[in-house]
Amino acid sequence: MKGYNFAYLDEQTKRMIRRAILKAVAIPGHQIPFGAREMPLPYGWGTGGIQVTAAILGADDVLKVIDQGADDTTNAVSIRRFFAATAGVRTTTRTAEASVIQTRHRIPETPLTEAQILVYQVPQPEPLYRLEPSRSETTQMHALADYGAMHVKLYEDIARWGQVAISYDYPVMVAGRYLTSPSPIPAFDNPKLHRMPALQLFGAGREKRIYAIPPYTDVRSLDFDDHPFAPPHARGACALCGATDAYLDEVVIDDRGRRMFVCSDTDHCATRRDAGHLGAEGVAP
């Protein structure tokens, strides 16, 4: 596109973001400050993720963008179109074909490979912010690995509800050192973070932080020895493709309380239907 540099951002800015990414990869889970730019979309819509994507995108890359697992939602469509227009890269909805996947709040069901990079949009990079409002204090807690307060939160949940009542943005320890927010992905997705072959980059635009989980890094969800981490599973199967092992959205379908479960990952669901798996209300494509 004329009038824009490749992938919208100027080269100096990309270089600055790449430096932050390199630092982030060198210290897994540690938040690196960076000079986030104004982007042509509002804060909370993925300004951090879009800058990371712009900084790592090459002309040969194939881009996939998902929002809550879906390729066809406003946020995903506009970011995909944005890069198709400003970088002219090929885009796809197929997880297996993509080399860069920008995501909001999900990890694709299809296992990722070493050849892929997963870019997360992060609203709040600080896992301790609900417990300790002061940035300077949380920085010190990270420096001293002083994470007792986070366990107090888990203790309180078990004492009150009998289980840890965090269903998304479930805090993790990265490489046994830094407490990290996995961004608001469902706790269901947390096990996929552990030793993932793909590089995972996290960009928070409003909070101006970048952090990373390098390939094959240990990622442990916080828990107690006698209350091990157990992510909730939906009690049902996808109505379209019949999947029971995928993350399912519960959809209300009429005003008489009828509901159905469908895969949150639209590509996963379509791929399964292509392969002949059909659920209760599924139709062959």
Added chain:
Amino acid sequence: MTVDTLLSARGLRLSFGAIPALAGVDVDLWPGEILAVVGESGSGKTTLLNVLCGRLAPDGGAVWYRDPSGRLADVHAMPAPTLRQLHRSDWGFVRQDPRESLRMGVSAGGNVGERLMAAGARHYGQIRATATEWLMRVEIDPARIDDLPRSFSGGMLQRLQIARTLATHPRLVFMDEPTGGLDVSVQARLLDLIRGLVRDLGIASVLVTHDLAVARLLAQRIAVMQRGLVVETGLTDQVLDDPRHPYTQLLVSSVLQA
């Protein structure tokens, strides 16, 4: 300083502008001993406590602490992680206002458990059992383990703070007016409780108080401070029954004899 001194300070000096809060203070503390620091408001008692525990850096002098392996370490030369580790496990701090050290939005059990979890406990059942045991030791009904501290009375809050502080079995506890702000009958029970716990667990303590009766009841030794200086020190009974320094004499004679 002898071979088994637990905490030792030499020549502590600290000024706030023109005001000398500490003007050359020496302190020695042995394991299992309670040292009371008494004096009027503004004599430097709390400043001394903050310097001894490493929260406040002195202008001059040094504080030495003997860790469980027997090595002496300079408290103010320690790296921050080591100092915080000490505060988490080996040391405790009891404040006058329990609201400053308790988490008011977290249940009583969570408050006692926090130090255990910070020290590495990761078994919910054991943490809860320890918390229950400590609530009983400080005479709080274990049925209130899931209640928020804001529903507790002042005396209960102070006992909860003590339970939380002692749960990791510290060797040294700093206490800043632990009975201040409580009514007299509650004070008496709390003193009795602290005396019992400290004796059972063999905890050493530096106790700051302006109340000579508290010092008499709890402490083996006493140090009297005036304008940033320790003017008299010795065994509690000796100092209180036979004060030598004019200021100590004034202090002792100003207490109403019941």
